[in-house]
Amino acid sequence: MLITLGRLFFLFVLCALWELVSIQQWINPIFIGRPTQIVRFLFDGLFVNYELVIQAYWTMVSTAAAFILGSAFGILFGFLFVTYPLVEKFLEPIFDGLNALPRIALAPLFLLWFGLGLASKIALGFSLTFFIVLSSTVAGARSVNTDFLILAKTLGASPASVFRKITLPSAVPSIFSGLRLGLIYALLGVIGGEIIAAEKGLGQLLSFLAGSFKTNGVFAVLILLSFLGGLLTYLTSKIEARLLRWR
Amino acid sequence: MIEIRGLSHRFGGEVFAVQNIDISIAAGEFVSIVGPSGCGKTTVLNIVAGLLPTEQGEVAINGTPPRAGRHDVAYMLARDSLFPWCTALTNTEFGAEIRAEPAESRRRKALALLEAVGLKGFEDKLPKALSHGMRQRVALARTFCLDSQILLMDEPFGALDAQTKLQLEDVLLQLWASMRRTVIFITHDLAEAVVLSDRVLVMSARPGRVVADISIPLKRPRSVSDLQRDPHYHELYAEVWEKLEEGMTGMNTRSISLA
Numbered sequence A: 001m002l003i004t005l006g007r008l009f010f011l012f013v014l015c016a017l018w019e020l021v022s023i024q025q026w027i028n029p030i031f032i033g034r035p036t037q038i039v040r041f042l043f044d045g046l047f048v049n050y051e052l053v054i055q056a057y058w059t060m061v062s063t064a065a066a067f068i069l070g071s072a073f074g075i076l077f078g079f080l081f082v083t084y085p086l087v088e089k090f091l092e093p094i095f096d097g098l099n100a101l102p103r104i105a106l107a108p109l110f111l112l113w114f115g116l117g118l119a120s121k122i123a124l125g126f127s128l129t130f131f132i133v134l135s136s137t138v139a140g141a142r143s144v145n146t147d148f149l150i151l152a153k154t155l156g157a158s159p160a161s162v163f164r165k166i167t168l169p170s171a172v173p174s175i176f177s178g179l180r181l182g183l184i185y186a187l188l189g190v191i192g193g194e195i196i197a198a199e200k201g202l203g204q205l206l207s208f209l210a211g212s213f214k215t216n217g218v219f220a221v222l223i224l225l226s227f228l229g230g231l232l233t234y235l236t237s238k239i240e241a242r243l244l245r246w247r
Numbered sequence B: 001m002i003e004i005r006g007l008s009h010r011f012g013g014e015v016f017a018v019q020n021i022d023i024s025i026a027a028g029e030f031v032s033i034v035g036p037s038g039c040g041k042t043t044v045l046n047i048v049a050g051l052l053p054t055e056q057g058e059v060a061i062n063g064t065p066p067r068a069g070r071h072d073v074a075y076m077l078a079r080d081s082l083f084p085w086c087t088a089l090t091n092t093e094f095g096a097e098i099r100a101e102p103a104e105s106r107r108r109k110a111l112a113l114l115e116a117v118g119l120k121g122f123e124d125k126l127p128k129a130l131s132h133g134m135r136q137r138v139a140l141a142r143t144f145c146l147d148s149q150i151l152l153m154d155e156p157f158g159a160l161d162a163q164t165k166l167q168l169e170d171v172l173l174q175l176w177a178s179m180r181r182t183v184i185f186i187t188h189d190l191a192e193a194v195v196l197s198d199r200v201l202v203m204s205a206r207p208g209r210v211v212a213d214i215s216i217p218l219k220r221p222r223s224v225s226d227l228q229r230d231p232h233y234h235e236l237y238a239e240v241w242e243k244l245e246e247g248m249t250g251m252n253t254r255s256i257s258l259a
């Protein structure tokens, strides 16, 4: 409680100082903006002209699509690799090569293929999420307690029930940490794609505002992004806590 | 019925882990195997369980060779190996479920067994909420929930503290008395072997052979604490101890003097 008060006070002092420096032009406001104006921009964007809401909506839609597709395919391929090691052997060098590539470098190619719309952002987010979820799924499915497998063998369990009753639940904790990271990276990919070139989204807005020296707007978008990122992480850890009560 | 004839096994062409083992166990008999660490107890059990191939010799379980997954054999490990994501009840049912027993009858059996092992009221608890001893009770219940006539147990109480172990021995005695299974029970604890068994087999140090077969004619039903006051129990204990010591040292000196 005291710490919270202390933090608020500290934040207040910081903003007051920031405001003062900005008003007095000790530092050019083009570089640092002005707290009151930032709040104003946030408020207008959220409640008056809805600019931020609209752009956040597009970013979130792309992020959700990239995340869902990326994790679905990541989990699918992860279990495919564990079940059929030959598939993994075959694909591993290709996947390793792709994974080693700084994914942002794919942005121009995706723009070429999918245009300025959402699809190219989704592709970029997907390319990040997929590999994260893939490797966490593989790690999780490989971490199965060998005692469980011995038990299943002596019981005469079929491969399908071993998968359903042992491998899958054993892998869930690891998959979840992959999903949590994958979500943040989906957002990263989408924002990155939007900054590079897009018609919609917070990333596009960000680069437009920065390009026209609207520093207050830039800060407002950054604050909103940090809030959204935090919200996503919070939601996943809530879901995780529910599903993994047995831990 | 378990018949083992001239069983030998080595890992990767090294010296023999077990050599020329003959064991014959009648239906409904409780047989313990004791012996120094590394003498091949687990190896023998795993061959019977079908987890290791029979390389030399013959093994017959109810007349057929071992195979992992056959329904007349149940296997229990040293670690409780309960699924952390399942409750005590679903863990107990697991084996029966895998073996496609109808949901209703396995549920009924699991509930009765949990009560028998002293866990009434803990059916819906997750393993993390249970103590070591309680978890091993669940593992016992899970093993008995299978209809397998033959139970193979590899130091099931090896990881428990002394007191808990005594309690679980009593639990096992009761379960066995009421359900009569054929049991091969591996242990390091001679007292445990004597308390539980109809016969105690003593194995020598590597390469493991059976050096003594001591029958334990203590009357049943038994209880761990009553046996402590029974002089006959202590005599049998001393006998097993002596044979074990011979197996650890005697065999070696004899083979040296022969050479």
Ligand SMILES: Nc1ncnc2c1ncn2[C@@H]1O[C@H](COP(=O)(O)OP(=O)(O)OP(=O)(O)O)[C@@H](O)[C@H]1O
Pocket: B011, B012, B017, B035, B036, B037, B038, B039, B040, B041, B042, B043, B044, B206
């Ligand atoms: N997979 C394996 N590969 C090679 N050697 C093995 C393997 N498993 C067991 N051994 C060897 O075979 C011998 C018998 O092992 P085993 O596990 O059967 O002994 P044990 O009597 O069960 O010992 P403990 O009482 O310590 O459990 C040991 O010397 C061990 O080193």
Ligand SMILES: [Mg+2]
Pocket: B041, B042, B043, B154
């Ligand atoms: Mg062993």
